[in-house]
Amino acid sequence: MSSANDPKGGVAPQSTRVSNLAHLVTRTSRRLGDRPALVWGERTWSWREFDARIDAMAAALKERFGVTKGDRILVQSQNCNQMFEAMFACFRLGAVYVPTNYRQTPGEVAYLLAASGARGLICNAGFPAHAEACLTSASAPDFVIAIGKAAFGEDYDELVAAHLGQTVPNAPVDRDDPCWFFFTSGTTGRPKAAVLTHGQMAFVAVNHLNDLMPGTGPNDASLVVAPLSHGAGVHQLTQVAAGATTVLMPSERFDVAEAWRLVERLKITNMFTVPTIVKRLVEHPAVDDFDHSSLRHVIYAGAPMYRADQKRALEKLGPVIVQYFGLGEVTGNITVLPCAEHSLDDEVARLGTCGFERTGIEIAIQDEDGNELPLGASGEICVTGPAVFAGYYDNPEANAKAFRNGWFRTGDLGHRDEAGYLYITGRASDMYISGGSNIYPREIEEKILAHPKISEAAVVGVPDEAWGEVGIAVLVAVPGEPVTEAEIGAFLAEKIARYKLPKRFVFFDEMPKSAYGKITKKLVRQALEERGLLSGEAVG
Known part of the structure; x- marks a missing residue:
């Protein structure tokens, strides 16, 4: 007989089995097969075609290279359809997607290969030196796949063509099974691999839709103006969950006029970016040359937006900007400041805030000893909730520093007002x-x-x-x-x-x-x- 104080409520532990993230593509493909999933330049892939290509790459990884659940696959590429497909192909097999910052040096990418213990490398043909650095390192991968014609590796599209028509079931996964190694930017030393899991990312997708982009669905289109390796990849996972179309910029060079042209032509409704890119978008003359009335959510994160830039964005775009605060370790999922709470009026706006706690997330402002401080007092911003990562891969020292009494320590300093809105003072390391x-x-x-x-x-x-x-x-x-x-x-x-x-x-x-x-x-x-x-x- 269970005790009334039993924290489990007298219920025996059950399996932590969750839906594989690749099932987001499966369900959307079944429902919206002929609708556009992805647009890049002059090419459009339907949900059915997108799903089939993911199946084909998953089959190639499994049959040709023996990839199984838990294997890590490093991906070095700028944005392209193959990179987006590779993410879901890894998920489908229960393997771990390990994207790099494609602007890193060959030596830095070789370090990421070793740090992640990746078995395979998918590398864009534009990065032969990166492939060479990985292949000649002490942690050389078992196989290399090239996106585009290259002297190294097997051709990605040829592998897809050879396996088209094959179906691969989504591997069974538990809540805490890793799906993505999200490398931190390494502002204080070597980058660390934050382990993101299937259960965590499913929560994040739902939370993004609920808190950042309510009402997003199959009639929406999202323009990608940031690398898919980090926050933009998480944002696009959310678009897949909603059945919205993902639109990639035609080239890796960010062309502001082209971005606004795409907004008008494809009736873009949302985009995820950082404050400096929003600044470029609204200060460029092209903002006045194209119709951007379709935009409903322009989401900015990664750094605070200064008030002067916020006002310019509101003047040019209207009440569509959404701010969130969240590190990679919490999958961008700490606070939100919705459209309705941005204002040109300094008397109305809560100046300097990055918003309030996201649904299911709790913040504590703590002193150096881990004691929670009262509202108004400044200290370290700590967070708990389902969006917090599982820890850093193979890095017990970093994990010991990052967690305290069940709270993740962000390393950011700030305080909350009487209504719970968070104000970031800065990084502890910046002070x-x-x-x-x-x-x-x-x-x-x-x-x-x-x-x-x-x-x-x-x-x-x-x-x-x-x-x-x-x-x-x-x-x-x-x-x-x-x-x-x-x-x-x-x-x-x-x-x-x-x-x-x-x-x-x-x-x-x-x-x-x-x-x-x-x-x-x-x-x-x-x-x-x-x-x-x-x-x-x-x-x-």
Whole structure:
């Protein structure tokens, strides 16, 4: 007889069997067979064709190369139909999809191959040096498949053609079976493989549809303007779940005018991107040349959007922008600020917030000892819920640092207001201490960007003999708008405390950005170092 206090409620443990993520394609193909699943350039694949190609690649992986459940497959490619298919082919077999940031060097990709323990490599023909680095490494893959004509590996499309017509059942999987190794950006050392699972990702797909894009369905179309290897891949998984059409940009170069042309021609209803790309989209003249009234959800994440950029987006696009905060380890699934809660009116908008907790997710602001802090107090943002990853692959030290008392530690600092809205102060690693005071770069960057002549800003702390650390502000001016260091200094003097003022303002023609279009402090520091601006003498 069970106790009333039994946490299991007197129910014997059951199997944790869940639906294989590839079943999302299976069910959509059955229901919407002739509707468009994927558009790339002049080619369109129906759901039935998309499913058949996934079956064919799954059959090739299984029969030709002996891929079985749990095997890892590394994929090095820019966006293309084959990359999208390969993701589901891996899922179908119960294998693990391991996409890379395709802009990484051959040596970096060879490291990812070893770190993930991948058995196979699917590599775009445009990356022969990457294939060579993997093949000649100590962790050389058992097989290589080339997307496009290449001197290495077996041809992807020929393998698909040879196995078309074969069907492969979706492998049985449990909730915690891995499906995707999501490599972190490695801002503090080597990238780590966050293990995403079938059960976790199913929750994320439902949550994205519920919290970010309510009402999304087969009549919708989603434009992909970011690499499928990371957040955009998760977003497109959601589109598959909804039966919406995925549209790839015709080339790997991001062409703003082409993006707006596709929005008009294909009646695009949603897209996922980062703030810097939204900024480019709304500041380009083409935004006024094409009809974008079909857009309902322009989702931005990966970094905060500065208020000035937020207003420009609202003015150009209307009330369609949606913000979310979420790391790869929580599959982009921590907070949401919906369309309806974005406003041009500073009196109405909750300025600086990244939104409230996503459905099924709980946030705690904790001190250094893991104690939860009251509303309004600043500390580390920690999170729990079904979207949290299973841990880092083969990295017990990183796991010990990442989890505490059942909470995932994001490494971001912030606080919540009385209604539970979250405000991010910055990364713990971005904060610097000047004269004994904590300085949070984001606050200063927001103030700088209120200046009409500044387009982008990033503040970093550097060593200083007198103060311990001081700030350097790296700025990009609006084209055609000359501006001086003294002008920005005077502008800021009335807006922030003197101790927070950067010691120096440096102007770049272009801000260094990651492969995903984000301004990262790591790259800003590298650029300053290359220019000899990190030494005490240079900033004195």
